[in-house]
Ligand SMILES: Cc1ncc(C[n+]2csc(CCOP(=O)(O)OP(=O)(O)O)c2C)c(N)n1
């Protein structure tokens with residue numbers, strides 16, 4: 001039987017970790033993810049888990065230790081944010097290319113410059129090409145549910161890729177919500193055990209991990225990794241289906257909110273979706289065909305499915321909560337534009353970068369976005385394709 | 397059991413020929429001897445830092461290693477080993493590995509991967525007390541990238557980033573004394589050795605390190621014919637010269653107690669070591685005599701310090 005409990009996003013993730021009782025957890029503190037290992041340390045202290053909990057001396061080492069443990073035959077996890085994720089950068093790529101399915105909880109936080117502890121996706125977006133699968137949640141329930149799905153996706157034999165479960169720093173990580181927590185045994189049954197075929201500590205069959213790959217072999221390894229990322233899409237959907245059967249909550253690659261006949265749509269991620277849905281509802285009351293796409297899965301990017309979902313819209317705004325410094329739009333925008341590129345008749349597409357370093361995003365902001373989309377559809381003039389919203393000069 | 401070279405050499409080889417290290421490279425000798433120090437009945441997992449050894453010993457699809465092996469990056473062999481060691485503990489506890497099989501966790505890195513970029517990771521793993529042995533094959537520079545100086549490069553050695561020239565007599569700083577720094581971590585067994593004679597000194601230290609519980613460390617002076625500039629066949633003579641001049645003293649520290657494992661009957665002057673290698677050639681040019689005097693002074697001081705610790 002599930003129970004309803006009042007938990008922060010961090011405690012929800014820590015609870016999922018306790019229920020899974022992984023083999024190894026290597027931790028290093030950074031705001032706002034620190035509470036996750038702190039809760040976990042208490043579970044260790046209270047004998048509620050049997051995990052090897054190692055407090056290492058950096059994030060580079062926390063992920064390195066996870067790689068050693070995974071290769072040795074274990075389920076290994078860690079958690080981080082912002083600078084910590086950047087510090088792991090080198091090892092994120094090694095995790096993915098070594099096909100070691102570490103699960104990493106990320107409480108997404110702005111990258112330094114200036115230093116800032118609040119939410120945006122500059123940390124996780126900077127690692128979008130690392131080879132990690134990335135799942136994003138809108139609220140505490142989704143973050144908990146994504147965590148329950150994570151190991152099964154990552155460890156699936158046709159995938160074997162590491163995975164980030166992303167929550168919005170402070171907004172989700174620290175806000176308390178009343179959520180459904182599944183029964184410990186049911187979680188254990190659903191997640192199952194990790195028993196790789198080859199591992200370092202296999203007595204009769206030694207294993208070698210992490211070779212030097214000359215040009216005559218390197219590309220095959222990369223192509224195999226790319227194929228695994230493509231295969232992950234199907235596995236994510238299969239796990240979601242089983243999740244719905246088991247726990248009753250339904251997930252896909254993204255949530256299409258009031259999109260059936262939508263003419264104006266936004267594409268965004270995480271907690272902002274709650275705010276934007278309120279705007280959609282109010283516009284719908286006025287008979288305006290507004291809709292919204294909330295990406296749950298950013299890697300692999302659901303390009304085909306997104307194209308289908310957006311193809312009948314007149315105008316679409318991508319809301320990017322990180323500045324890609326490309327000079328022409330954020331990362332979610334370029335992916336979305338790529339997804340739509342081969343449509344014969346495509347919606348007008350703009351990018352709006354917002355909410356950096358915890359800058360507020362309100363229903364009014366969302367309504368302004370839809371207003372812009374309606375004007376674009378009316379006039380046929382796209383206006384600035386790439387702009388920033390909510391900056392001080394706007395009078396915010 | 398007394399050390400017997402013949403018996404040791406009859407053990408099944410665990411680091412195979414066919415690797416791509418240069419002819420005469422000390423690192424290959426270290427690896428063979430390190431693996432001989434693991435009892436035949438026991439298994440090992442080798443955690444290797446990026447460097448000459450890694451790129452030469454595991455080039456897909458070939459590996460020179462008989463035992464399980466993992467390389468992930470340059471600066472994190474100790475952190476990777478920490479994860480493997482934690483895994484061994486939890487898997488044993490959870491009944492997933494045979495309780496009667498001993499897996500020895502060995503980390504191995506060059507001086508760059510140990511004294512420099514991997515120093516933090518090493519220090520962390522030592523402090524946490526993982527049950528593993530770290531072997532540093534110290535060849536005094538970043539050899540894989542072409543002999544750039546490291547903190548293990550001795551003073552006056554010419555390296556590609558500290559070349560000798562009209563205004564330069566090579567590296568300005570003395571070698572970091574990493575062995576002492578590891579001792580300061582309180583590790584139960586720390587030793588310095590090198591490659592010479594029947595390899596008895598190496599073997600006994602390696603074996604003791606591997607079979608002492610906790611984080612143990614063996615620092616091995618490992619000549620590189622290419623980077624040091626000497627004929628490949630002189631490997632053992634170079635090592636012996638390092639020992640007889642007291643440039644690389646042989647000692648071990650057991651639970652904080654120092655013990656000299658070899659004391660030269662007559663300490664040779666440092667020239668005996670330096671003269672054999674082109675990286676010190678400029679020291680022997682007229683006008684640079686002072687470099688040899690300074691090198692000698694430093695070695696004398698360090699040697700006296702060590703003797704006082706050992707008494
Ligand atoms: C993070 C990082 N920086 C730099 C390098 C380039 N690099 C590879 S091996 C190496 C030097 C290795 O030196 P050492 O550890 O002494 O081993 P050796 O090659 O001398 O055996 C360097 C600088 C790297 N692989 N990774």
Ligand code: SF4
Pocket residue numbers: 416417418420421422423448449452535539540619620621622623
């Ligand atoms: S360059 Fe030196 S350390 Fe590297 S393989 Fe050759 S001899 Fe060995």
Ligand SMILES: [Mg+2]
Pocket residue numbers: 506507508533534535536537538539
């Ligand atoms: Mg070196």
